[in-house]
Amino acid sequence: MNIFVCVKQVPDTETKIQIKDDKSGIKTDSIKWVVNPYDEFAIEEALKLKTSLGAEKVYAVTLGPQKRVQDSLRIALAMGADEGVVIDSEEAMDTRTTAKALAEAINKTGNPGLVLTGKTAIDDNSAAMVQQLAGTLSFPHCTNVTKIEAADSTFKVEREIEGGAKESFEITGPCVLGATKGLNNPRYPSLPGIMKAKKKPVTVHTLADLGVSPSDSGMRFTDYKLPAEKPATKMLEGDVDAQVDQLVDLLKNEAKVL
């Protein structure tokens, strides 16, 4: 049995976003790329569960232009994943087509007992991959997971729902689980880990190898725009009493939000 972790490379949260002149996307030349923060929880959990599940290997899987995404894959390998799988593609695809490519790559590698990934990616925040990947693999899923206890192929998981409540489930694997903050504290890659990662095997697939075509997509993102400028901030002058009086008046009579 193998564990698979799907890792997405995303722009660092501090990166300035600029739009291409034809509005078809963002300019990618000066972006700093990082591993999607939620996927780091997934990688950590895969490494922790490898022993308790008696898994043979932990595979890190990623999709994107190989030249670029291999950096993120190396981080997963340096943290401790055994092997890498890259689906080399420059194409923009919708989430269901991406899910299909990942599912094919996982099945080709073989014997998935558990698939982990972040509950969402912070770039497009689609929060779709856990469910769509599970649907494509015909596995059960659970997302927003903050706790996993695994024995054989039974997964006792806890997930966070609205209002701060926790919901618990017992899932019969193989399954896809979506990691969120609180699940664990991801380790930093160690220096020996980084050295070892350089020698770990990485398999590269094209979309065609996996029988997936970007034209299967039913949706695309167009007409990118920067947000409209906010009107100038009204700074309230005077002593505290005057500021408080003005604020309450403005909220009541100008903004009308009370």
Add this chain to the structure above:
Amino acid sequence: MKALIFLETNNGKIKKSSFELVKWCADNNITTQSVILGDFNDDIKTQCETYGVENLTVFKGDTSYSPLNWAKSLSEEISSSSANLVLGSSSVLATDLFSRASIISTGNYVNDCTELNLEGDKLTPRKPLYAGKCSCAVEFMNENTKFVLMRPNQLPSGEEKSVSTNISEKELSNSEASVKATGVSESTSDKADLTEANIIVSGGRGLKEAANFKLVEDLANVLGATTGASRAITDDGWVPHSMQVGQTGKTVAPSLYIACGISGAIQHLAGMSGSKVIVAINNDPDAPIFKKSTYGIVGDLFEVMPKLTEKFKSVL
């Protein structure tokens, strides 16, 4: 076009954001079928009759959420109603349900939309990307069922419109046994959920210590507001993570967001810059939060907040 509207229930009531969708469809003359899964009672029925829900299917069964069974029942309703648009409000549950059902029903799924533009029969939602640093139009390229989730508080609020709701009852699927719900802990708050709240008062590290979060609670109480927090203080355990607003917390869009002792880091702004009116209270005139605010008070929150609470008490 025919829309299936998912009315999400929480604590025995339909969430108010669901009625934004009912109104949007009515305003655009779109034929609708609505659907409720699991939870149903007389209060919910009254809500439907008050807010113009004309046709409703209720899937009765286990009220605890089961991802696979719910997705199956939703897909069943999509086929039987021949809907080609499925609408819901973005939430933890709806995101999970819609994306899974979009595989069963071979549909196109998009969440967290902030606009829903309709020209003739062509629907083009917009959604924010990169934590709101830009947005894009979502173009559908085939006729497959569209699964669209709107961020709450973006469309006009639902409107009272008395109707007699035509209800049909079905059995919620229970055939999928690979995921078994084993329990739910008590919700930690009886206030409106952050993502649904109309007013939010949030506190950050400027509060200095956990006990001072009371200043935030006091102000929130007079306003009937929900409380939120920056990551600095959820990480330090002053308040639970579920209260965190921002890129790795909740995305909120209330009418009024009051940020107290929060610097306005990009990751915090990502979660709240969609708010209609933003008030910042901070003693540093250069704090980035002021750039995104509607109204700013440069001052010591320990002085400003109690006075503001008193003032609201006297006028509200």
